[in-house]
Amino acid sequence: MVRLVSVCASLSDEELALLESLAHHTHFASGATLFTQGREAHSVYNITEGVVRLYKLLSDGRRQVVGFALPGDFLGLAMRDAFGFSADAIGEVTACSFSRSAYTALVDAKPHLLKRLHEAATHELTLAHEQMMLLGRRSAEEKLVCFLLGMQQRWARLGKPSVTVPLPMTRQDIADFLGLTIETVSRTFTRLAKDKTILIVPGGVRLMNPERMNQLAA
Amino acid sequence: MVRLVSVCASLSDEELALLESLAHHTHFASGATLFTQGREAHSVYNITEGVVRLYKLLSDGRRQVVGFALPGDFLGLAMRDAFGFSADAIGEVTACSFSRSAYTALVDAKPHLLKRLHEAATHELTLAHEQMMLLGRRSAEEKLVCFLLGMQQRWARLGKPSVTVPLPMTRQDIADFLGLTIETVSRTFTRLAKDKTILIVPGGVRLMNPERMNQLAA
DNA sequence: GGTATGCGTTGACGCAGATCAATGCGTCCC
């Protein structure tokens, strides 16, 4: 889950063309699986359009969503041989896929590309640490507020800055990302809406009091 | 928090000597701070001896321990300019430190070293995802059992395989790592000891029923 | 129209783990 845009910024036109020639454009229907935890990782994906849910399962069915991949994000890097988590499409998704061997060969040949990938992985790790703080030490309200601010920032960086944050994932997805239940997520949304901190709109949420939210996210 | 042993396995003798010549051996007293979250990252550290607590703080003092660094682990890689977390010594610690600029130059010059570092970072990310699952979806008992098994494995990989797991960190450190309170950690230890699943010994824990523990960790 | 299915909301109640508080038990230092 690494942004290709930034990764590719260090490539020459020639190298970009090479990368493009290796890519397979693929479409995934809503709910379709891109790949499954534990399966051998043959491909690497770059999301072109849509949102992807990344998650791990426990044997008894408990689920932890480890992230949501947005357009530009790269999937399938963080594994030696097998995928460390599953990924499926939230709504329609288009992606470029690369064969793992071609990807590995390219990376071996281009050290500055590797450097970008390493920077990206390192950034992911920082985000993961933030998420640990959130999961281990924050209240339900703080979790939800941090989530909304985080999604807003991510959409903004993709060139869609807005106080209205699109939330294509279900309440259950959000709950499994934040370590909560669907009921707690729903109740917390309702409470924030009653506060006039947010306004719940179809397909998302409008941030009405970002100042208070930033204060809660501290 | 990346193991230098594995990183360095890909270096030639000459390169290892170069690395060694860049290193400053440093000693830290019990409780001493190696570096602080948010400060500019001038150095990179490799732990030689002892255990280091890695943690983030919230403005109101809530703490999340993001990891424990053991001998061989590398610290200070996951940041562009500033440290993303704080680190301090649990007991006496010795470490090699490298200036950040020397480290950067070396990495730029040795692509295969970079590749090792990237693999290590990627492994860290996988562990971080596991920790998210633990923090978001597991019960107190499961958290503790997973922690103990994880520490046992790490000591084993360092060449100290034993059913007696050393726990140099305080109960508070463990609590802050697992997203619990000190009281819950203490009570859960006591319950596991009454079960005869573990035996609490000075400075650690002896695993008496690894089978049951593995089952709980699922 | 009817009813089935999926998602979200709301309410009543229960419980795992937090909080508050006391006690034990080392080690250190005077």
Add this chain to the structure above:
DNA sequence: GGGACGCATTGATCTGCGTCAACGCATACC
């Protein structure tokens, strides 16, 4: 010795969030 301090344990009580259950409200299909 004794008391001060840091860490761990244990008990009593509280509470945030989970669980269970009902209901609302779309869209879909017969």
